[in-house]
Amino acid sequence: MLLRHIRYFKAVVDHGGFTRAAQMLHVSQPALSQQIKELEESLGAQLLDRTGRQVRPTDAGAVYLRYAGHVLEQLDEAARAVRDVEDLSTGSLRLGVTPSVAAYLVGPLLQRFRSAYPGITLSIRVAAQEEEIEPALRNGELDLGIGFGDLPAEDIEATLLHKERLTLLVGRGHPLTSKAAVTAAEVAALPLALLDTSFSTRRIVDGYFRSRRLRPTVxxxxxxxxxxxxxxxxxxxxxxxxxxxxxxxxxxVRFRPELELRRAALLQRRGAYRSAAARAFVAIVHEVTQAFADGR
Incomplete structure (x- = not known):
């Protein structure tokens, strides 16, 4: 039994006969009759009463049509859902980001993406540690990630977005805001508030001062x-x-010498399926991060 048999059967019932159904389906009447006969033989029951002027379903045909009609409706809905996903009127996307990326990039990204594709549902996971993103991509828990792509695993594809510069950050009224730059020794002598050592940012900062034989005042x-x-x-x-x-x-406040730039990267599992929502999001990520690369 094929889906075509069911659609042909429903058309005959809807149009009350083979002639009009055949015209609507753009098939010959003998071909349509043959398809209905094959359906009846596969079910072992007569589905149509052909004795009157108008073809009507038998009791068995009416029961079959009730269930088959629901199936056809669901299949049509499924086809519409696929088209909706492909044209981005609906769908979902799961994104993993590092805490620093969440602080400055997620807002602009979602503003652009939601404006263009309001029907897409987004799930955003802020990873407590950067190392959590790659396993989640590998296990299919995330569709995309934004982190740092210096040493990705072989099965993770990292695409450079922009280079992230670490700098001294202070309140607007802080005395250092009047200085163009400070030295590493001056920064080490300042009372600092830092992320703890579970963050890659802190490990980079500690390495920076250690390489200069300085100990920051935390x-x-x-x-x-x-x-x-x-x-x-x-x-x-x-x-x-x-x-x-x-x-x-x-x-x-810039300090000299600067810390090494970090490579902010778009992370994806190599060879994974790319939904229409994921492809659209990737395009917007590149547009938004280009502004950082351009210094805007």
Whole structure:
């Protein structure tokens, strides 16, 4: 039995005969009759009463049509759903990001994406540690990730988005805002509020000072980027974070020599299926991050 048999049977019932049904289906009447005969033989029951002027379903045909009609409706809905997904009127996307990326990039990304594709549902997972993103991509828990692509695993594809610069971040009223730059020794002598060592940012900062035989003055450690930013806004402490995090209440101060730039990257499982929503999101990611690369 084929789906075609069911559609032909329903057409004959809907049009009350073979002639009009054949015209609507653009097939010959003998071919249509043959298809209905094959359906009846496969079910072992007569589905149509052909004795009157109008063809009507038998009791068996009426029962079969009730169930088959529901199946056809669901199949039509499924086809529409596929088209909706492909034209991005509906769908879903699961995104994993690092805390620093969440702080400055997620907002602009979602503003653009939601404006263009309001029917797409997004699930955003902020990874407590960057190392959580790759396993989640590998296990199919995430569709895309944004992290740092310096040493991705072989099965993870990393596409460079922009280079992230770590800088000194202080409140707008901090005395250092009047300086163009500070030295590593000056920064080490400042009372600092830093992310704890579970964050890659902190490990980079510690390595920077260690390579210069300096020990930073850590007054506050935090395991939350949000909490750390609140500390900087409401105290005289300074921190070291990506410069893109700066806002109306936070200012950046360059220090020399600078920390090595980090490669912010789009992460995907190599060879994984790319939904229409994922492809559209990737395009917007590149558009938005180009603004950072251009310094806008």
């Amino acid at each position: 007054a506050v450690e935090a395991n939350s980027l949000l909490a750390l930013m609140q500390v900087i806004r409401h105290t005289g402490l300074a921190t070291i974070l990506p410069e893109n995090i700066a806002d109306a209440e936070l200012a950046t």
